[in-house]
Amino acid sequence: MLLEILLVCFLAAIISIDVRTIGGTMLSRPLIVGPLVGLIMGDVGTGFIVAVLVELLWIGLVPIGAYLPVESLPITTVTVALATHLKDTAGNMPQMTLIIFALMVAVPLGYIGRWLETHIRNMNSNMSKKLIKKAGEGRFGFISLAQYSNICVTFLKNFLLCFIPVWFGHDIFSKIANSMPAQVKEGVLYSSWLIPALGFAVVMKIFLVARHVKIFLLSYSLSIAVFFAQKIIR
Amino acid sequence: MYRLIKKIDLLEVYIKSFLIEASWNFESMQNIGFAHALIPAGRRLYKTREERADFLKRHLKFFNTHPSMAPAIMGVVINLEERHKLGEAGALEQIESVKSSMMGPLAAIGDNVFWEYLRPFTAVIGVSIAILFKDSPNPAIAVWGPVIAFLIYNLINVFVRYRGLMKGYEQGMEIVEVIRGFSLTALIGKLKFSAALVLGITIALIFPALNISFFKNSLYNSLLFLGVTWIFLGMLKIKIYPTVIFYSIIAAAVLFKYIF
Numbered sequence: 001m002l003l004e005i006l007l008v009c010f011l012a013a014i015i016s017i018d019v020r021t022i023g024g025t026m027l028s029r030p031l032i033v034g035p036l037v038g039l040i041m042g043d044v045g046t047g048f049i050v051a052v053l054v055e056l057l058w059i060g061l062v063p064i065g066a067y068l069p070v071e072s073l074p075i076t077t078v079t080v081a082l083a084t085h086l087k088d089t090a091g092n093m094p095q096m097t098l099i100i101f102a103l104m105v106a107v108p109l110g111y112i113g114r115w116l117e118t119h120i121r122n123m124n125s126n127m128s129k130k131l132i133k134k135a136g137e138g139r140f141g142f143i144s145l146a147q148y149s150n151i152c153v154t155f156l157k158n159f160l161l162c163f164i165p166v167w168f169g170h171d172i173f174s175k176i177a178n179s180m181p182a183q184v185k186e187g188v189l190y191s192s193w194l195i196p197a198l199g200f201a202v203v204m205k206i207f208l209v210a211r212h213v214k215i216f217l218l219s220y221s222l223s224i225a226v227f228f229a230q231k232i233i234r
Numbered sequence: 235m236y237r238l239i240k241k242i243d244l245l246e247v248y249i250k251s252f253l254i255e256a257s258w259n260f261e262s263m264q265n266i267g268f269a270h271a272l273i274p275a276g277r278r279l280y281k282t283r284e285e286r287a288d289f290l291k292r293h294l295k296f297f298n299t300h301p302s303m304a305p306a307i308m309g310v311v312i313n314l315e316e317r318h319k320l321g322e323a324g325a326l327e328q329i330e331s332v333k334s335s336m337m338g339p340l341a342a343i344g345d346n347v348f349w350e351y352l353r354p355f356t357a358v359i360g361v362s363i364a365i366l367f368k369d370s371p372n373p374a375i376a377v378w379g380p381v382i383a384f385l386i387y388n389l390i391n392v393f394v395r396y397r398g399l400m401k402g403y404e405q406g407m408e409i410v411e412v413i414r415g416f417s418l419t420a421l422i423g424k425l426k427f428s429a430a431l432v433l434g435i436t437i438a439l440i441f442p443a444l445n446i447s448f449f450k451n452s453l454y455n456s457l458l459f460l461g462v463t464w465i466f467l468g469m470l471k472i473k474i475y476p477t478v479i480f481y482s483i484i485a486a487a488v489l490f491k492y493i494f
Contacts, residue, residue, distance in 0.1 A: 025391060026380075026384040051364065052364055052365050057480060062345070064349065065298075066260060121258055124259030125259040125260050127257065135287055135290035135294055140277065143269050146266055146270075147253055147257055147270045187489070191483045191488075193444040193446050195483060196444055198463075198466045200436070201463050201466035205467055207429035209426060215430045215434070219431045220434035221438075223435045227439060228453070
């Protein structure tokens, strides 16, 4: 268990370097992190579902100007890790219930990550001032040092942000989840298909301009028609 | 062209340009990353301490643009630095004005194309493939979702960065026209169109993957999903945050279960 958790957090921290430093390729998106973490934890299916949910829900928030979006990387990692652990300790719950329990716990981490990032960037402002003073010495090494130490800070931040909740929380979490009343468990299961709907609504808000609503409805009805035609033929 | 700077320096700048946001700060934003990326060029051009100090002072000033667009500006700046070293009058003054006049428009193009549309679009494609094929007879296809999303985004990302840097160096300020020539903004229209198509298909066929079986007739299940999505769309349009809706959905579902 410890080895798996360490491995997962290490992976997340390595990938986190992409978030700010490599300028955000898709590598740090939940869609890719989720299945990878799932693979290590031994449950790719859960990884995929978490990936889809987290990817869709916070896709609309982008780092424009000085705005910092909610960090989806710790949310994804911790959700997959907790959900797969919970599966081992409470096998009788449906997969979606496990995932949503874990997601409820992990979402605040995205906000904590953002809060930490604000502090790191304020510290960077001081570093920038110092570097400008030091520029008179004409040595390029300081700049590289600043860059690489910042990459290390990003690594450490994300490693701890994933490791602390998973390692210290997984037992408490599964105890709480297991002792939930039946109504809560069933209610959570009800919400399990509403959350993907919210995710698709987020994407539709980005893409669906009034001009394209017709195309959307056309492709919707065509797909449905094909779906039923297939059923009838069978 | 390539009078002092060598191609290998540009390639090194290209690799370092990926780290432009590593030391992002609220005061001067990407200044450290920008200076860091230009180091290979600075090392080639300037050998004395005084020259290097001036070089660093020039490039540690405020800088902020979209990371995929930054290499284009770096290319132009390297071009001007080379001319300055070769003794061309006025090149130094141009550097400052080039940086400040290019970063705004390029940031606008980059933020709009890459972050507001291309990234969500690739995510939609990836998510749709992943979710529709998850329970199909051949679940291995689902793995292609993330892979395709990664490839589409990065083929464009890496291409624009590379061409931006090289053309920026070779053609100077005309790079703004070159980037307009990529017709990235026309891409947005196509992305919106294709996204509408893909969303239609996915929302129509998603109900088996999510085990929605409220009604016997699967048409109603599909319509139910569409209706609920539309309600959430309305909530998002009046500026309720997704996180708030997320917790409200769970709370409402649990409450519903307690009452009925």
